[in-house]
Amino acid sequence: MPSRVVVGLQWGDEGKGRVIDSLAGEADIVVRYQGGANAGHTVWVDSKRYVFHLIPSGILHPETTCIMGGGMVVDLQALLDEIDGLNDRGINTQGHLFLSPRAHLVLPQHKGSEGLWEKRIGTTLKGIGPAYAQKYARLGVRVGDLYQEGLEEKLRLSLAEEDIQGLAQRLQEQGERIRPYIRDVEPLLNRALQEGKSLLFEGAQGTLLDIDQGTYPFVTSSHTTAGGACVGTGVGPTKIDEVIGVTKSYATRVGNGPFPTELGDELGELLQRDGEEYGATTGRPRRCGWLDLVALRYACQVNGVQRVALTKLDVLDRVPRIKLCVAYLYKGERIEEFPLSLDHCEPVYEELPGWENPTKGTRDFGKLPQKARDYIKRIVDYIGVKICWAFTGPRREDVVEMG
Ligand code: GDP
Numbered sequence: 567m568p569s570r571v572v573v574g575l576q577w578g579d580e581g582k583g584r585v586i587d588s589l590a591g592e593a594d595i596v597v598r599y600q601g602g603a604n605a606g607h608t609v610w611v612d613s614k615r616y617v618f619h620l621i622p623s624g625i626l627h628p629e630t631t632c633i634m635g636g637g638m639v640v641d642l643q644a645l646l647d648e649i650d651g652l653n654d655r656g657i658n659t660q661g662h663l664f665l666s667p668r669a670h671l672v673l674p675q676h677k678g679s680e681g682l683w684e685k686r687i688g689t690t691l692k693g694i695g696p697a698y699a700q701k702y703a704r705l706g707v708r709v710g711d712l713y714q715e716g717l718e719e720k721l722r723l724s725l726a727e728e729d730i731q732g733l734a735q736r737l738q739e740q741g742e743r744i745r746p747y748i749r750d751v752e753p754l755l756n757r758a759l760q761e762g763k764s765l766l767f768e769g770a771q772g773t774l775l776d777i778d779q780g781t782y783p784f785v786t787s788s789h790t791t792a793g794g795a796c797v798g799t800g801v802g803p804t805k806i807d808e809v810i811g812v813t814k815s816y817a818t819r820v821g822n823g824p825f826p827t828e829l830g831d832e833l834g835e836l837l838q839r840d841g842e843e844y845g846a847t848t849g850r851p852r853r854c855g856w857l858d859l860v861a862l863r864y865a866c867q868v869n870g871v872q873r874v875a876l877t878k879l880d881v882l883d884r885v886p887r888i889k890l891c892v893a894y895l896y897k898g899e900r901i902e903e904f905p906l907s908l909d910h911c912e913p914v915y916e917e918l919p920g921w922e923n924p925t926k927g928t929r930d931f932g933k934l935p936q937k938a939r940d941y942i943k944r945i946v947d948y949i950g951v952k953i954c955w956a957f958t959g960p961r962r963e964d965v966v967e968m969g
Pocket residue numbers: 574578579580581582583584605606607608609610840841842845846877878879880881957958959960964
């Protein structure tokens with residue numbers, strides 16, 4: 567069985583959770599490698615909706631081990647709430663969910679301070695930026711520190727908080743509840759690989775939110791791209807066999823930052839309504855627009871994507887004419903390479919006729935309208951990477967497999 571990375575190719579919310587869920591059955595271990603509770607990954611099973619924030623989206627498969635890697639930043643209370651929520655719904659976590667002691671803690675102060683000053687980026691206010699900033703300033707507190715001497719000194723180094731003792735005590739209490747889930751996951755993962763087991767790395771956010779490859783500064787504070795899978799788990803790049811990229815059939819973005827193909831009109835509203843484009847973490851409406859092939863080809867390149875999963879094809883069912891962005895106009899010049907900044911980039915569109923027929927729930931390629939197949943083909947021709955799955959609804963079974 568190959569080891570694979572699943573990565574978002576846009577600004578997040580591409581449908582990674584449902585793709586992970588559909589591949590997790592074949593994997594021995596699903597691993598999150600970056601980010602924190604800013605993620606919201608939705609999986610629908612038997613008319614039940616699950617939204618995962620910290621816990622990998624493979625947890626609904628009882629035989630699959632789920633791991634939260636050292637590259638993540640973890641809010642202990644959010645994790646405990648998520649575990650309790652799943653247990654209340656009859657989903658077992660004990661014995662198949664593990665957390666690396668290398669992961670950094672998101673402290674209450676990180677969330678508090680972000681709430682006070684953050685207006686520019688439009689973050690999720692989950693303390694992600696402040697927690698990673700402290701990590702890279704080498705002032706962070708790691709999960710493993712909860713079980714060692716000297717927690718108070720570590721907290722004192724980084725926080726202006728008065729009641730360090732009280733905070734340390736609260737964290738240690740949470741640490742006790744989390745203790746059964748702590749494992750040295752790096753040797754565990756490498757041993758699993760030696761035994762021929764298959765790993766599925768679950769990316770959070772998306773390529774255009776990557777701290778280095780994304781639309782800086784309107785990004786998140788971690789390596790969302792496929793390379794992050796190695797950095798955040800202690801698995802070497804030679805152990806990864808395949809990178810699968812996930813994109814919607816159109817584009818969305820939550821939070822601020824340039825979005826050349828954004829639709830400010832009723833078509834944008836139609837995509838928002840039919841696609842139910844409201845954030846799974848914050849409930850904020852997602853900005854909607856046409857698929858940007860310049861950005862998509864770039865995202866495939868920086869991740870080394872070998873196969874693409876196209877989600878939400880059904881959301882375009884009612885759109886009479888569909889546009890694809892094939893270049894930008896920047897100061898009068900046509901560019902097809904993804905630029906340093908998307909500011910002042912005007913989209914150049916190609917227009918295709920919509921299929922105006924329901925595809926929702928379609929599972930058979932032959933049953934897709936010809937115009938929907940033409941749309942998929944145009945995307946493949948432009949990006950130069952195969953689309954192997956087209957998803958036609960949120961349920962597990964709503965998928966056309968194309969090899
Ligand atoms: P993630 O963060 O990448 O896992 O994506 P989210 O869960 O935040 O957002 C994707 C949303 O689209 C969820 O509400 C999914 O249930 C839904 N979804 C995923 N794939 C499809 C699809 O093919 N069709 C439709 N209609 N909805 C989908």
